[in-house]
Amino acid sequence: MRPTIYTRDEHSVRLDQVDEHALSAVLTLQDAGHTAYLVGGSVRDLLLKKKPKDFDISTSARPEEIKKLFQRQCLLIGRRFRLAHLRFGNKILEVSTFRAGDITSSSIILHDNRWGSEEEDVMRRDFTMNALFYEPRKQLILDYVGGVKDIEKRLLRTIGEAHLRFRQDPVRMIRLLKFQARFGFRCDEEAIHALDTCKHEIVKSAEARILEELLKMLESGRAEAFFSLLSEYGFINLLLPCFQHFLSHNDTRELAASYLRAADEMMQQPNIFIDRATLLSALIFPILEQEILTLCEDRQMILPLRDILQLTDSLLQGVCASSFVHFPKKLLGSVYLSITNQFRLTPIKGEPKYHARFSSADDFKLALDFLRLRCLVNPKLGHFLEHWEKPPPKE
Numbered sequence: 001m002r003p004t005i006y007t008r009d010e011h012s013v014r015l016d017q018v019d020e021h022a023l024s025a026v027l028t029l030q031d032a033g034h035t036a037y038l039v040g041g042s043v044r045d046l047l048l049k050k051k052p053k054d055f056d057i058s059t060s061a062r063p064e065e066i067k068k069l070f071q072r073q074c075l076l077i078g079r080r081f082r083l084a085h086l087r088f089g090n091k092i093l094e095v096s097t098f099r100a101g102d103i104t105s106s107s108i109i110l111h112d113n114r115w116g117s118e119e120e121d122v123m124r125r126d127f128t129m130n131a132l133f134y135e136p137r138k139q140l141i142l143d144y145v146g147g148v149k150d151i152e153k154r155l156l157r158t159i160g161e162a163h164l165r166f167r168q169d170p171v172r173m174i175r176l177l178k179f180q181a182r183f184g185f186r187c188d189e190e191a192i193h194a195l196d197t198c199k200h201e202i203v204k205s206a207e208a209r210i211l212e213e214l215l216k217m218l219e220s221g222r223a224e225a226f227f228s229l230l231s232e233y234g235f236i237n238l239l240l241p242c243f244q245h246f247l248s249h250n251d252t253r254e255l256a257a258s259y260l261r262a263a264d265e266m267m268q269q270p271n272i273f274i275d276r277a278t279l280l281s282a283l284i285f286p287i288l289e290q291e292i293l294t295l296c297e298d299r300q301m302i303l304p305l306r307d308i309l310q311l312t313d314s315l316l317q318g319v320c321a322s323s324f325v326h327f328p329k330k331l332l333g334s335v336y337l338s339i340t341n342q343f344r345l346t347p348i349k350g351e352p353k354y355h356a357r358f359s360s361a362d363d364f365k366l367a368l369d370f371l372r373l374r375c376l377v378n379p380k381l382g383h384f385l386e387h388w389e390k391p392p393p394k395e
Contacts, residue, residue: 017046025086029059029066029069035060042055059097073087074086100120101120126176128159156179157187178220180229181225181229200238203238210324224261231244255290259377263278275369277338278366278373284315288311291315312336338367338370
């Protein structure tokens with residue numbers, strides 16, 4: 001099997017766009033007699049004229065050979081998928097050895113350490129746009145699967161038969177929706193059909209992998225589009241059933257969407273860090289807000305704070321108990337504080353009261369960050385934010 005080779009005059013990737021440490025690592029591997037390329041997301045992103053988050057490397061070198069070559073810079077990790085991490089200061093580059101896999105099998109992948117050729121390594125990857133090699137010495141792109149053309153057509157296409165690839169690794173279905181949300185690509189018809197026929201396989205996935213994909217998408221700046229696709233294709237009911245009713249009805253779907261849009265807006269701002277607890281709060285708070293409104297209407301009274309605290313605790317317990325993924329207790333604890341402190345920052349009745357102890361507490365900043373997000377949803381809350389951002393009164 002021969003790849004289509006794109007020379008430096010036939011593609012838009014330029015050498016000065018490549019991370020200097022990734023370039024150095026590839027050349028070091030090549031100089032030691034190994035085949036080595038940049039691979040996957042970095043090549044895709046450069047072709048899309050986006051700044052890559054990571055620069056991953058694939059090589060013919062085995063993990064032990066990589067370790068011998070880079071010595072103390074290299075840490076070998078993983079059992080299911082043996083990898084080398086190369087450390088350059090605070091930066092970590094991921095280096096994987098070419099692997100082989102049977103793309104015609106429907107058996108779920110349990111082990112993935114069978115070494116192979118570069119052609120075999122390409123064929124075991126998920127989507128054509130993620131299966132491109134970049135050889136920096138000659139500035140070539142090697143394309144075994146038509147990934148360059150698919151990127152030009154903005155098409156998401158699986159490598160091999162979609163229903164088999166999804167059964168091998170069900171997380172690929174979530175990744176398909178992730179890439180659709182991030183890039184606005186359309187899915188080919190085979191992949192769409194396979195999503196419908198294979199979606200129940202998702203519960204065979206490792207919970208930790210699904211959780212990480214969900215949290216990463218909350219951080220992506222495309223959370224609204226992603227969770228809308230999860231609902232559209234029936235994955236919310238399988239992974240986060242407590243959100244299904246909320247996201248499947250027009251009157252509450254828009255409320256949830258407005259919070260996710262606000263989270264996206266905050267994440268798209270340059271040089272800003274938003275805690276995962278704040279982002280997860282954006283998913284949970286509108287449900288609590290609607291529950292409080294319903295109870296206030298039913299009781300014809302403003303809900304006491306103690307009832308709000310109990311309701312929040314019950315809601316988080318329900319989220320934890322019903323979800324396929326298990327959110328870490330520390331993360332849920334931070335979400336609880338972020339949400340419940342909103343009723344100190346923005347009391348339902350009356351004006352907020354300054355408390356020196358509260359404003360100096362560790363969870364105050366977390367709550368204030370979420371208040372900033374809420375102000376994007378409801379600008380009328382702006383005067384509360386101004387109150388808490390101004391210097392405290394002198395004693």
